[in-house]
Amino acid sequence: MIRLIVVDDHAVVRSGLVSLLNGKNGIQVVGEAADGDEAILKVNELHPDVVLMDLSMPHGKDGLTATGELKKQHPSVAVLVLTMHDDEEYLFRAIHAGASGYILKSAPHEELVTAIGLIAAGQAYLNPSAIKRLMSDYLDKFKLGEHGGTYESLSDREKEILVKVAQGYSNKEIAEQLIISVKTVESHKSNLMEKLGLKTRPDLVKFAMKKGLLNFE
Structure with a gap:
């Protein structure tokens, strides 16, 4: 069983994610949070395996700040960032904060379920477009390093x-x-x-x- 907390500032989005994920591939949604501050409280209370974390939350702590604090307090809890930002800077900041995975809100539902399972098992997950972009950027920097x-x-x-x-x-x-x-x-x-x-x-x-x-x- 994978104990999951869903963090998003939109109640409709949280409700949809809970309906989608609860009971799928051993996932049990044990709690919800509307901002980073509430997410930290819920993790302290409910001891999840995975936190599904939105980045852009205007009230309270944002997803990046909350991720960093959660990983310091609970290193064993895996954080999967679920965001609309298909952006390199957000990706690297999320990884630096301690996130184990990064997936876009536009991703298919099956991909989200798979990503949760992977990071719950101690692996990392990046959405395919991010992997492709990182590979391209790495090759560019490798060539740049030669000159x-x-x-x-x-x-x-x-x-x-x-x-x-x-x-x-x-x-x-x-x-x-x-x-x-x-x-x-x-x-x-x-x-x-x-x-x-x-x-x-x-x-x-x-x-x-x-x-x-x-x-x-």
Whole structure:
């Protein structure tokens, strides 16, 4: 039996998911939550195996924040992100927060049931379009690595800022942590991205992942 909690800010969506999933392939929906704060309370109370987590919830904690807190408090609970965001940045932020899977709301019902079963068994799940995109991006970065700059070419400060940007911190937060100005952070970030041949934050996150600079535990 897979104990599941469904988290989504829309009651109609939650009701539909409960009707769809309860009793399918050993899934038992033991609770629902409308935001991240309620999700954490429900997990503490009901001890599920899997949490099906929406990302965009305007009230209370959002799905990314809740996922990070849940994984710190309950490392054994698997989180499957169910979202409308077919976007690389959301994908990497969800993985960094500790999610075991990422699936789109447009996915077939059978795919959702399969994904829940896989992550309940300790495996990971990414929707096929995300896998295809990641493979393409990896090949692009592999080719870039043959001609672009290397991690070793960065200064110690640039390496430090690279990791913090990849972890999702804003320029202001990084400046406060390192006790430097926001302008200095922006300058270092611009320099390191130019050295590495990177254009966007998702590119930077993928580079950090490839180099093993991010801790996903």
